[in-house]
Amino acid sequence: MPSRFLREDLASFSPYSVTYLPGIIKLDANENPFELPDEVKEEIKTEFMKLPLRIYPDPTALKLRVAIASFLNIENIDERHIAVGNGSDEILQYIFTAFLNRDNLVMYPNLSFEMFSVFSQVAGVRDVELELNESLELDLPSVVEALYTYRPKLLLLCRPNNPTGWSMPREDVLTILEQSKRVNTLVVIDEAYGEFMEESLAYLVKDYDNLIVLKTFSKAFSLAGLRLGYAISNEAIVKDLMSVKLPYNVNAFSQMVGRIILEYKDLILSKVRFIINERERVYSRLLSLDNVRVFPSNANFLFFYCEEKNLIDKLLSYGIKIRGFEPKHPLLENAYRVTIGKKEENDKFLSAMEEILS
Ligand code: PMP
Numbered sequence: 001m002p003s004r005f006l007r008e009d010l011a012s013f014s015p016y017s018v019t020y021l022p023g024i025i026k027l028d029a030n031e032n033p034f035e036l037p038d039e040v041k042e043e044i045k046t047e048f049m050k051l052p053l054r055i056y057p058d059p060t061a062l063k064l065r066v067a068i069a070s071f072l073n074i075e076n077i078d079e080r081h082i083a084v085g086n087g088s089d090e091i092l093q094y095i096f097t098a099f100l101n102r103d104n105l106v107m108y109p110n111l112s113f114e115m116f117s118v119f120s121q122v123a124g125v126r127d128v129e130l131e132l133n134e135s136l137e138l139d140l141p142s143v144v145e146a147l148y149t150y151r152p153k154l155l156l157l158c159r160p161n162n163p164t165g166w167s168m169p170r171e172d173v174l175t176i177l178e179q180s181k182r183v184n185t186l187v188v189i190d191e192a193y194g195e196f197m198e199e200s201l202a203y204l205v206k207d208y209d210n211l212i213v214l215k216t217f218s219k220a221f222s223l224a225g226l227r228l229g230y231a232i233s234n235e236a237i238v239k240d241l242m243s244v245k246l247p248y249n250v251n252a253f254s255q256m257v258g259r260i261i262l263e264y265k266d267l268i269l270s271k272v273r274f275i276i277n278e279r280e281r282v283y284s285r286l287l288s289l290d291n292v293r294v295f296p297s298n299a300n301f302l303f304f305y306c307e308e309k310n311l312i313d314k315l316l317s318y319g320i321k322i323r324g325f326e327p328k329h330p331l332l333e334n335a336y337r338v339t340i341g342k343k344e345e346n347d348k349f350l351s352a353m354e355e356i357l358s
Helices: 038-050 062-072 087-099 114-123 140-150 170-182 202-206 235-244 252-263 265-287 311-316 343-357
Strands: 025-027 082-085 105-109 126-130 154-158 186-190 211-216 229-232 292-294 301-306 320-324 335-339
Touching (some): 025 335, 025 343, 082 235, 087 154, 087 186, 087 211, 087 229, 087 235, 114 126, 126 140, 140 170, 154 170
Parallel strands (some): 154 186
Antiparallel strands (some): 292 301, 301 335
8 A cells, every 4th residue: 555645646556576585496587596706706805895985985986987898898988988877777767867758758668678667657757668579579660660650759678688588680770770860769778688699789879879778787797686787878878877866876885896897707707608508408498398388588588488377386386486477468478487597406497397287
């Protein structure tokens, strides 16, 4: 029951909800199954002892932004093109704050990152959903048509898409960027899972002044607990984002850890290949199950349909938690998303599925 002070337009609002079950095989939130290597944690410990906590952190997170720009290694991209936030979630929120007012319209696919809709509702803006087709893909002509029909201020795309794992082909993204420019639409490409397709379109921010690419340390870098994400865009947009942010949004500890993580990038990202291989293995096994319809994925999770009743609870009885969805849309009926875990976790999930469906 909301308080009597809540905005009336939020009365029927459903927030992003997560349940926390300690000790379970957690394949529900697209986290990385690997903890940071001990040597990285040791270095963080040493640096932590030198960290002044008495004073506020650098509000511009300059050293971290320099480190991110150098890690990206894109010609003509430097710290002026990077904004950082408490997770990429926070940057998404700043995008809404900086660029949208209540008369504006935002557009995003009907099956995509749930926070797109949460932020739209909280910002009180109008939204239009783009329909995915039966293969859970976006048809380019329908996106272009919608751009001209609605002329949204903001178009949000997630590549690879959460929860489906599909990635829009690069050529389609280029067409959308061209057409968006004509109707003055700002495009956000959320690459939270980009490392698992080993491709990024961040370099396009040099060619398109209506593009923001979002990335995070939460997935490939195993740092969901730290809350650190960043945006890559042109200097003007980055300045706009920084002008609306909380002064000290990224704390001193996160700024320091982010820099250290990037020094160990090869060690940490070496696990990405393993996760990709596991994803393909789990995909093939699920494909062989009669009652499962699984989709190919470019991310660290797989999306599937299964008509088995109470599948979530049945998997929980095996100590495994995967993600189910409220059937707000026909495409979400009997739909599930499973995160790729360690080999033994994936094996337990697969055997549980085989037993439940036998
Ligand atoms: N974008 C997408 C598509 C996501 O799935 C997530 C995390 N679930 C985020 C952004 C947010 O990531 P974070 O705030 O942890 O950086």
